[in-house]
Amino acid sequence: PPVVQLSPDEYTQTGSGNKIFKNASIFGSQNIVIHGKSILMRDCMLRGDLTGIRMGKYCYIGERSLIRASHRKFSKGATMFPLHIGDFVIVEEDCVLVAAQIGSYTHIGKGAILGRSCIIKECCKVEPGAVIPSDSTFPPFSVIAGNPARVVGRVPECTQELMSQAARELYDSHVIPQKK
Numbered sequence: 129p130p131v132v133q134l135s136p137d138e139y140t141q142t143g144s145g146n147k148i149f150k151n152a153s154i155f156g157s158q159n160i161v162i163h164g165k166s167i168l169m170r171d172c173m174l175r176g177d178l179t180g181i182r183m184g185k186y187c188y189i190g191e192r193s194l195i196r197a198s199h200r201k202f203s204k205g206a207t208m209f210p211l212h213i214g215d216f217v218i219v220e221e222d223c224v225l226v227a228a229q230i231g232s233y234t235h236i237g238k239g240a241i242l243g244r245s246c247i248i249k250e251c252c253k254v255e256p257g258a259v260i261p262s263d264s265t266f267p268p269f270s271v272i273a274g275n276p277a278r279v280v281g282r283v284p285e286c287t288q289e290l291m292s293q294a295a296r297e298l299y300d301s302h303v304i305p306q307k308k
Contacts, residue, residue, distance in 0.1 A: 129301040136307045138170070147302055162187070165299050169193075169221070179208035184215030184232060186295040191221040198226050198245040198262075209245060216288075216295040220256070227260075231268065233291035248272070251287040255280075 134147060141147050144164035152168050154160065156177030166187040168174070174181055174189075175196035189195065197211045211225070214232030219225065220240075227242040231249045236242070237256030244262040248254065252266060255273035266272055271281035284290075 129297055132302045134302055134304045136304050139304050141304050145299075147299075147304060163215070167299060167302055180210035181213070182210065183213040184217065186215055186292075186299055187213060187217045187219070188295060188298050189219050190223065190238070193219055193221060193223040193225070195219075195225045198228050200245060214250065216291045218291070218295055218298065226262075233288045235291060235294075251283060251291070253283050253287075 138150055139147055140150055146162050146164060146166050148168045149170045149172065153173040155175050159180045160174055160176035162183045163185045165185050166183060168189045169191045171191055172189045172193045179197040181195060181197060195211065197208050199206045199208045209228055211227060213230045214234065216233050217230055219236045220238040222239045223236055224241045226244045227248060228245045229247045231252065233251045234248055236254040237258065239256055240254045240258045242248065242260045243264065246260045246262060247265040249266060249268040251268050252270045252272060255271065258273050258277040259275040260272065260277040266279060269282050269287065270279045271283055273280045
């Protein structure tokens with residue numbers, strides 16, 4: 129991928145290598161764990177104020193995407209459930225993730241909506257604009273598309289290697305130059 133210069137006035141790099149937009153909306157940072165070498169792009173929002181969000185390494189969260197934990201209503205009130213995002217996950221821009229789990233090596237296309245408490249297993253591809261229903265589960269190696277989303281195909285067995293390489297290249301291509 130081409131090199132993307134991230135302005136040092138707009139982005140900061142943490143000790144663990146995360147590249148984060150300085151004005152990203154991050155609520156409840158004490159409940160958010162990002163394991164390193166991940167990128168949070170412009171105007172994305174993480175809602176950790178409700179309950180925990182755990183994100184693996186080499187994750188990319190595209191511009192204007194919203195990530196928040198899911199909840200379930202019971203007779204005695206609502207319960208929040210943490211969101212677990214695996215390693216090497218790419219989320220394109222304008223996505224809404226209210227899932228319970230997103231497995232490692234998964235690619236979520238532009239404008240996709242992942243409904244409350246859904247589970248996306250490892251090595252999946254969510255097509256752009258897909259709307260995944262609440263409480264649904266999708267098996268590993270699925271291509272997921274439509275509204276409501278359903279499995280429309282399978283990704284190749286080498287998806288783990290391809291996504292690992294793609295996520296590393298995406299991370300390496302987003303550079304924050306040193307201030308002069």
